[in-house]
Amino acid sequence: MQPLRISNATRVLAETQNEYYALAIRDEEIGGVNTMTSVWEPAPREMADLANGGAVRLTIIGTGHPPVMLTTQPAPEGE
Structure with missing residues (x-):
């Protein structure tokens, strides 16, 4: 996934x-x-994985797990 510029x-x-x-x-x-909210765009292979029943994976660096939240958002209007 690639980070996008969040509005x-x-x-x-x-x-x-x-x-x-x-x-x-x-x-x-x-x-x-x-x-703190950021926006990420799945690569084509990742989109295919998701469309075929795959899942989103979250990796935390280190040994302590901070609170996190994963959600989706609709595509920007006009696309």
């Missing part, structure tokens, strides 16, 4: 770290909890 991004993580993708995020508050 109304509030900052970009790893912008100057060449070994990582720059990740545009939007800082938000959801139900009184601070969150």
Whole structure:
């Protein structure tokens, strides 16, 4: 998956770290909890995997698992 530029991004993580993708995020508050939201686009192979009953996999670096949330969003209008 490739990170996309999220609308109304509030900052970009790893912008100057060449070994990582720059990740545009939007800082938000959801139900009184601070969150950081990013948008990702599946590659064609990943879209095929999902269409054929595959699943989304989340990998956390390290040994502690932070709270996470995976959702979907509709395609931008006009596409």
